[in-house]
Amino acid sequence: MSKSSSSLIHRYYLILKAHYFFSYASFAAFGPIMNIILRSRGLSDVEISYINLAIPFSVFFTNPLVGFLADHTRRFRLIFNIALCLGTILFIIMFFLPSIKAYNIHGGLYQTDTMEYSLNFCANKQFATKCALKSQCGCIYQANCTSLIMRKNNADMNISDKSFNFNFTMNSTYIKQKHKNVSSTDDNEHAICEINYRVPIEKYTKDKILDSFDNKHVLSSSKSTKLAKCDVKCSTDHLCHGSRFPRQTIYVLLYAFLIVIGLNLCANATTIGTSIGFAALHRSNLFGRQRVYGTMGFGLCAFIASRIYAHFKSDYIYIFMFVASSILTVIITSFVHIRSDKHNTEKSNQDDLSVIEELNETSINENEQKSKPKNSPFKICAILPLLKNFDVMVFLATTFLWGTSYGGMDPYLLLYIDEISPCVSHSIVGYMSLITSTVEVIALFVAHKLIKYLGTKISSILIFIAFIIRFTGYYFIRRPYLLLPLETMHFFNFGILYVLIAQQALEI
Structure with a gap:
């Protein structure tokens, strides 16, 4: 019974099909969502673009070398497993790197001559839209303020009022209006200033703010009185921020290095996986029937990962599925049957061909001498036709x-x-x-x-x-x-x- 089942497995290449299914599934668990995760870690779109630019060139130069090594050593499974394991380790390290840290946006709470209140600050163009688009999934704009109005106690000592915070909203009115002449902040050295925003304070929020001041009669009605200094941020950290903390470039480079090398190793493993298929099959025209299971694994794993993420809302889902699929791939690949007689068959065929070539060597040389031109360097003109x-x-x-x-x-x-x-x-x-x-x-x-x-x-x-x-x-x-x-x-x-x-x- 075991012999018949083993024969059935080898006859239909079930292990090879499973190899392709899980090898492509491992990349699908993390690859499609990689750029979104990098953005959530604080990398800019420009930095992500440079990373994506470096990947194909890295693969272009390393793939032939790894393929050459695998073909000459015939250690397809070993090299595949090493490449995939190293890539998995690099992705795990990358996933647990700290996010890129940045300062909050500095602004101020102002009182105008009409006794209205506004939150003034300077930020980039995307500030008004990024968190607003994510409002349905919990992102809110926040302001943490410290009062600048002084109050007097019985001892006649000046003491600063307590801190307070409030939430606010952004809409199309604030997006379209570019307030170029607003004195938004006095010391905003950490801001990425492209647009000066003036956000009017809603009545409910206004009453909450006024309750934070013990002596409301000290609030001046003079033009553009600054009542408090505020740190403006979003509940989702990477969406709204000022300039980065010092020494964050090292983390950006580390992210780039781990992503480029990790994807490069996964691409090398995919190339060797193709060689494994041809080395395991007795006819090369059967390769497509095995490789199609890789496409199935890619689509199913990416879809399942997205459904699980929708339930748990955690990026750790992707790295967990990636590691699990990689482990299964390594185990399954170790059992792929490589046809050991293939290389010997090719060698014997080459020996037979060499005998035929020796018999015809004289006539071939004579024909070459007649047809060979005097100057035989390669000319690109031969390709032009x-x-x-x-x-x-x-x-x-x-x-x-x-x-x-x-x-x-x-x-x-x-x-x-x-x-x-x-x-x-x-x-x-x-x-x-x-x-x-x-x-x-x-x-x-x-x-x-x-x-x-x-x-x-x-x-x-x-x-x-x-x-x-x-x-x-x-x-x-x-x-x-x-x-x-x-x-x-x-x-x-x-x-x-x-x-x-x-x-x-x-x-x-």
């Missing part, structure tokens, strides 16, 4: 568009979603991953027949139209749930395009 071929141009255009779209769009699309609808951004990421994975699996199964039926040119046109629809929707649509139907274009943008590029590369 290919550029006149329409199919070659279509191939280059689609490949370039494919790379630039996913390389330049994916890292920032999720940040954009977090910008316009931060309360549901994690859920949207999960749904998007599930939809793209589903349509990609369908596309990979029908791509060959569809391309054969439509032809290369019509298929390429449909792919370009799908890109246009997708990009246009991303630009104009402001409701994140309406972006989900656009993800069905992934059927053409990845599934059909992937197979089309592979076919065109073989033909060229």
Whole structure:
């Protein structure tokens, strides 16, 4: 019974399928949400952009080296497990790094000549929108103030009034008005000043503030009297802040280093995972049937992680699922059966071919001497005629568009979603991953027949139209749930395009 079950497992490559499922699931648990987590840790969008810029270049240079090492040592499983374990350790370290610390925004509570009160401060352009967009998920604007009005006690001693705090709201009125002539603060050296805000105090809050002053008759009605100095912040720390604390650059660099190296190791592991597939299969054309389980694992794990996050509201969910999936991947990969006779078969085939080559060596040399030109250095001009071929141009255009779209769009699309609808951004990421994975699996199964039926040119046109629809929707649509139907274009943008590029590369 055990022999039959073992034979069944090896016959259908169940362990290899599980390897791809969990290896892609491990990245899906953390990868799609990575940029949003970095933003929540206090990194700016510019810093996140530099990190995303460095990743592909790092992978470009290290992937061939790791692949070369794996192919020559034949230690596919060992190198894969080492790369994945090191990447997991780096991500764990990164996840427990402290957030980037920053000062609060300094402002003041002022009384105008009309006996009204306003909170004046200077901040960046995003202050009025970031916390306001997250109001539905608990973000509020806060002001912690210390009175500047002096009161007299029976001993005729001047004592400062007590501190008080209140919450306030921001709306479109404050966003549109740029108060350039407001004396918002006297010592605001830690502010990031782009717009001077003047927030009128509501009646309920105003009464609460007045109760904080023991002698209300000392409140002057002169123009722009500063009653209190205030620290302005949001209940969500990373959304509203002034300049950073000293020596925070080291943490930014540490985040960047751990992310770049960690993702680089995961990408190397993915490449070696492909080599594991070809080394385990007895026919290379069976690879796609195993690899498709990786796409399934990616979509399911990303969706499940987003659903669990919606319940617990903790980023630790992602690192826990990432570590759990990585451990399962390492265990399963250790049991993948590598065909040891494959290398020997290739070696014997090479020996047989060498005998044939020796028999024909003389005639080949004679033909080469006749056909070989006097000057035989490689000339780039030999490639130029290919550029006149329409199919070659279509191939280059689609490949370039494919790379630039996913390389330049994916890292920032999720940040954009977090910008316009931060309360549901994690859920949207999960749904998007599930939809793209589903349509990609369908596309990979029908791509060959569809391309054969439509032809290369019509298929390429449909792919370009799908890109246009997708990009246009991303630009104009402001409701994140309406972006989900656009993800069905992934059927053409990845599934059909992937197979089309592979076919065109073989033909060229």
